[in-house]
Amino acid sequence: GDSVTQMEGPVTLSEEAFLTINCTYTATGYPSLFWYVQYPGEGLQLLLKATKADDKGSNKGFEATYRKETTSFHLEKGSVQVSDSAVYFCALTSSGGYNKLIFGAGTRLAVHP
Amino acid sequence: NAGVTQTPKFQVLKTGQSMTLQCAQDMNHNSMYWYRQDPGMGLRLIYYSASEGTTDKGEVPNGYNVSRLNKREFSLRLESAAPSQTSVYFCASSTPGTNTDTQYFGPGTRLTVL
Numbered sequence: 001g002d003s004v005t006q007m008e009g010p011v012t013l014s015e016e017a018f019l020t021i022n023c024t025y026t027a028t029g030y031p032s033l034f035w036y037v038q039y040p041g042e043g044l045q046l047l048l049k050a051t052k053a054d055d056k057g058s059n060k061g062f063e064a065t066y067r068k069e070t071t072s073f074h075l076e077k078g079s080v081q082v083s084d085s086a087v088y089f090c091a092l093t094s095s096g097g098y099n100k101l102i103f104g105a106g107t108r109l110a111v112h113p
Numbered sequence: 114n115a116g117v118t119q120t121p122k123f124q125v126l127k128t129g130q131s132m133t134l135q136c137a138q139d140m141n142h143n144s145m146y147w148y149r150q151d152p153g154m155g156l157r158l159i160y161y162s163a164s165e166g167t168t169d170k171g172e173v174p175n176g177y178n179v180s181r182l183n184k185r186e187f188s189l190r191l192e193s194a195a196p197s198q199t200s201v202y203f204c205a206s207s208t209p210g211t212n213t214d215t216q217y218f219g220p221g222t223r224l225t226v227l
Contacts, residue, residue: 043117043203043218044156089155099144099207100171101216103155
């Protein structure tokens, strides 16, 4: 079945460091891909998405490119801030339809001043 | 515009007790979802409702029932709670249409079953 694999955390960085969180997927068909972010004590918020191969999603300085050849959707940011500390989830739309999402396990990011 | 709201925020149950988690959305979305979040496992779909009047099982439906009361409200019921149901529960809703819809999440209910 469809699945998402993310790099394990926690990821600990200093402010202004470069961030990469790896995400790879297995899916039938052509899923849409998402990054969601969960700040402490809150629900999930959509960070960015891409709907087809070679699309780049971007938001708040974060970027991810839909790579069909490597089945990847890695999240990057050039200069992280303390306020980026959160849990990041990679997800895809299941081939089962009805916009059902399959999530990765999540990667916790901690940014220190 | 409150988005997706959930009640209660926290709940502690004893094994065998029952309870209903409430979810409501004010975005006129057709589809609604219940997920559970467990450490190291991401979010897993329990049940979903593609539209008012329909419900379907997700990945982990055992021990749960749902009701799509109307377009706005989608409740999740635990008939006989078990410690394995200790988790954080999230409700979500999405816009009608294509497979690229964004899901909007509520703040979650943290449930502990003793």
